[in-house]
Each structure stands twice: as C-alpha cells, then as structure tokens.
Amino acid sequence: MSEAYDVGELGRPGGVAVRCQGVVHLYRTFEGHDVVALQGVDLSIEPGERVAFLGPSGSGKSTLLTLLGGIQKPSAGRIFLGDEEISRMGERFLSRVRARRVSTMLQGSTRNLLPYATARQNIAFARLALSSSERKEVLDERDLLAKVGLEETADQVVSTMSGGQRQRLALACAVSTGPQLLLADEPTSQLSHEDRDHVIGLIHDLGDDLGTTIVVVTHQPEVAATFPRTVTMKGGRVGSEGRDGAEYVVIGAEGVVHLPTHLAAEWPPGTLVRIEPEQVDRLVVSRPRGEEEGLA
Numbered sequence: 001m002s003e004a005y006d007v008g009e010l011g012r013p014g015g016v017a018v019r020c021q022g023v024v025h026l027y028r029t030f031e032g033h034d035v036v037a038l039q040g041v042d043l044s045i046e047p048g049e050r051v052a053f054l055g056p057s058g059s060g061k062s063t064l065l066t067l068l069g070g071i072q073k074p075s076a077g078r079i080f081l082g083d084e085e086i087s088r089m090g091e092r093f094l095s096r097v098r099a100r101r102v103s104t105m106l107q108g109s110t111r112n113l114l115p116y117a118t119a120r121q122n123i124a125f126a127r128l129a130l131s132s133s134e135r136k137e138v139l140d141e142r143d144l145l146a147k148v149g150l151e152e153t154a155d156q157v158v159s160t161m162s163g164g165q166r167q168r169l170a171l172a173c174a175v176s177t178g179p180q181l182l183l184a185d186e187p188t189s190q191l192s193h194e195d196r197d198h199v200i201g202l203i204h205d206l207g208d209d210l211g212t213t214i215v216v217v218t219h220q221p222e223v224a225a226t227f228p229r230t231v232t233m234k235g236g237r238v239g240s241e242g243r244d245g246a247e248y249v250v251i252g253a254e255g256v257v258h259l260p261t262h263l264a265a266e267w268p269p270g271t272l273v274r275i276e277p278e279q280v281d282r283l284v285v286s287r288p289r290g291e292e293e294g295l296a
C-alpha cells in the first residue's frame with residue numbers, strides 16, 4: 001500500500017466529505033453462501049452535513065456505516081473521505097483513520113464502552129491513540145463530560161449507569177478524539193423519549209460546535225425528523241432521499257428508479273410502463289391503457 005497517505009491531513013477541525021461510488025458488499029456465511037448486503041451504493045455527503053439513514057431491516061444501513069467507518073472494506077467500489085480513498089488503504093493507515101478521524105458508535109452502548117471502567121477512564125481509553133500534540137487540540141475531559149451532562153458521574157463505573165447515561169458517555173467517547181466524521185448506529189434505540197431527545201440534541205449540538213459530518217442510522221421517525229437530509233436504503237441501494245421534508249427517489253446505476261414504497265404493491269415487478277418526457281425536467285410514467293385491469 002502506498003506510503004503517501006497523510007492521515008493527519010484528514011484531520012483538520014470541522015467535517016469531512018464522504019463519497020461512495022458503486023459500493024458493493026458481500027458477506028460469506030458459515031455455510032459458504034454469499035449474502036449481498038450492498039449492491040451498488042452511490043452517495044455523496046458534504047463536509048458538515050447531517051444525514052439519517054433509514055430503511056427496512058436488512059436493507060444494508062449498518063453495513064454501509066461500518067464501511068464508511070473503515071471497520072470493514074467493501075467487496076467492490078470506492079469510498080472516499082475527503083480526497084483519501086479509505087477503501088484502498090492498508091490496515092495500518094485505516095487504524096489511524098479509525099482512531100483519530102472517524103468515530104463509529106456501534107448499535108448498543110455497551111459495545112462502545114468498557115463496562116468496569118469509570119466515565120473518565122473510558123474517555124482516556126478512547127484517546128489512547130492520539131499523539132501528545134493531538135491531545136492538546138481536543139476538548140478537555142472535564143468540558144466534554146460537562147457537555148454531555150456527566151460531570152457528576154466522572155468517577156462512576158459504566159455498569160452502574162442508566163441507559164441514557166451510558167449512551168451519553170458513548171457519545172462523549174466518540175467525539176473525544178475530535179473526529180471529522182461521526183457515525184452512530186441506532187444511538188437512541190431502547191432509550192426513554194426523554195433520553196432519546198437528550199442524546200439527539202447533544203449530537204446536533206456537537207455538530208453545531210465542531211462542524212462534524214454526522215451520519216445516524218435510525219428506525220425512529222422522531223429522530224429522522226431532526227435531520228435535514230434522510231437517505232432511505234432499499235435492497236442494498238439508496239432507494240430515496242428526503243431533503244428538508246420533501247421526498248425524492250434516486251436514479252440508480254443504469255437509470256434504475258425505485259417506486260415510492262406506497263405504490264410498489266400497485267405496480268408490482270413485471271408491470272409494463274411507458275416513460276415519456278413531458279418537459280426536460282419532468283417525466284410521466286404511465287401504464288398502457290387496459291394494463292390496470294390486466295394486473296392481479
């Protein structure tokens with residue numbers, strides 16, 4: 001692998017752009033079958049943008065998040081953070097990206113924390129890979145714990161904390177390295193409404209303060225509604241996107257367009273349609289006359 005990557009250059013304060021080109025990911029099961037989790041994801045996220053990934057179970061949200069976080073490498077396709085292609089980086093560089101530039105909160109707070117350590121010790125552990133000069137650039141531990149409302153709990157052991165406290169600590173650990181990209185898989189599932197709103201509010205506050213690019217996977221409409229952009233995964237691809245409350249379907253590879261979910265049952269696979277350009281920015285999709293009656 002090239003020695004040219006300067007991971008430090010990825011790490012200027014603020015957010016980083018994320019770009020996926022034709023990303024495919026397969027899992028090999030114990031039985032030797034291949035499961036296609038992602039089948040051609042094209043996606044661009046601007047520096048500092050905040051995006052919620054939505055979609056049915058199994059549509060590939062978590063897989064995409066782990067690829068963006070450099071936890072797994074895609075089977076095919078390319079992923080860029082800024083100008084650097086993480087899908088081609090060797091493990092040595094990738095581990096530095098993970099330690100300093102991208103933080104991933106996995107699903108379930110306990111997977112992100114050391115249960116028998118205190119809040120303070122967890123933050124120290126998350127920062128182990130930072131150099132002494134990098135440590136000077138990141139938020140002071142006391143300020144960080146105060147930001148997430150845990151200043152009184154600094155010396156409390158994680159296993160004695162409530163679910164909301166743990167998730168706030170997991171967030172503090174994730175941002176303690178000053179990442180340019182924060183990825184969070186279902187950070188508010190299994191929390192009370194009050195804790196959910198608190199954690200999501202903190203994620204947005206940190207985005208406001210630090211300019212971090214933020215991607216959150218969620219099944220909760222209340223959480224998705226707080227994000228200016230939503231990306232809905234469908235069958236391992238980006239099916240649709242929401243921008244400022246309006247929903248758009250996304251033209252995929254080879255011009256493929258997913259139907260809006262509420263129409264998919266009415267227009268099943270195999271339905272004949274005619275596509276006519278009405279204007280340069282307007283297409284009309286229609287079934288040939290009589291086709292409606294012909295459908296089951």
Ligand SMILES: Nc1ncnc2c1ncn2[C@@H]1O[C@H](COP(=O)(O)OP(=O)(O)OP(=O)(O)O)[C@@H](O)[C@H]1O
Nearest residue numbers: 027029035036037056057058059060061062063064
């Ligand atoms: N480790 C694995 N081994 C084999 N198949 C896997 C593995 N992880 C995920 N998959 C499969 O890949 C596909 C995408 O899974 P993924 O977890 O990314 O979807 P998801 O949209 O995050 O689902 P959920 O909302 O349930 O978390 C699914 O078919 C899933 O069964």
